[in-house]
Amino acid sequence: MTDRVRVLLADDEHLIRGALAALLALEDDLTVVAEAASGPEALAMAAAHRPDVAVLDLQMPGLDGLEVAAELRHRLPECRVMIVTGHGRPGYLKRALEVGVRGFLPKTVSASDLAGIIRTVRAGGRYVDPELAAEAISAGDSPLTPRETDVLELAADGSPVAEIAERAALSPGTVRNYLSSAAGKLGAENRHAAVRIAREHGWL
Amino acid sequence: MTDRVRVLLADDEHLIRGALAALLALEDDLTVVAEAASGPEALAMAAAHRPDVAVLDLQMPGLDGLEVAAELRHRLPECRVMIVTGHGRPGYLKRALEVGVRGFLPKTVSASDLAGIIRTVRAGGRYVDPELAAEAISAGDSPLTPRETDVLELAADGSPVAEIAERAALSPGTVRNYLSSAAGKLGAENRHAAVRIAREHGWL
């Protein structure tokens, strides 16, 4: 265990990624072996360099952090995955844990904390930001059925019911039923408010 | 002009801010004299340290980057202001230029570019990311009247018309007129789609 920890950094913002790489390089037991600016690139880099720990931004072009995490779990099971997120909605944390993510933290942590968490994760430990954890627990599970979620997602851009029905290959009446049910469960006054509420909880 | 450039960094994400500060410190003609994690804190720091250049994140708690920029222009006119943004919508650029911002760039630039741009701005120059500029030009001005924008903003959370009318102290009929007019101008099928379109253009 005296080897240096090999780290993969994935973030679409060059400025942040570069700065982060420079900062982690100051820690003498960490080495950034690869950087990526998109989801697919992150997968390719991981395959090529086989890092010990992958630090993934949640929002990236192509595949987002969670999708990359899910892929990595199959392709490179010995690689520990951490997710770093700017504005974390609760629902993502649950999904992240489901795909085997070992660390989940907001970008408001300090660099030295990040380095410490990388070491923790590398050693087989887990870390979840306390505030995000609290939000996730208080938010709980989505009360929506899978189909309700689907339809609500199609309603997210403000389309009229007829268009949603067409895209979902459903009857307009059925769509209205699902939306009405979803709005009721979420305590929303209409489907648009329901979309907002579901988004805030990370249920969408 | 042989003095070192005194820089204020404001970003709510400690990780990025710290990393950025470390990176800029490597440039031997730049000094980070203050850091802030929120809009009000940025103003206080600027007043206390009187930096040459303020590098502001667009999205911050309290006051956003543009509001801080507007304040700084009055309180500290000799301080040049730059805005750095993660996912930049076109409308912000126009508003930024209106409040006297000298630099506007996405977080996808490299650190050395950033350092160069800070020097440019310090010397009285301007810099606008070409891609953002192109988007802003193609997006153009908002076709909405001020009042239409207000009402559309109140409609953004999906509230029913009655609630919007109450919050705006307007008659429900008037609210519907404004929303209908706004949706028409934006080519939207209803007010919720109008909100989305206006958001995408940075007109909200």
Place this chain on the structure above:
DNA sequence: GGGCACCGATGACATTTGTCACCGCCCACC
């Protein structure tokens, strides 16, 4: 086998919303 939840659908009904025409008021601009 009986409950139970989810899916998909229909019909009916009240409410909300979108749209249009038209009004008066004020202010800026020519």
Place this chain on the structure above:
DNA sequence: GGTGGGCGGTGACAAATGTCATCGGTGCCC
């Protein structure tokens, strides 16, 4: 001094939406 545009409002009408009851089908679990 007229004209135009924004603001705020009313009334009316058609369309979209929300809500409810009800149906049949499926699959799961006790």
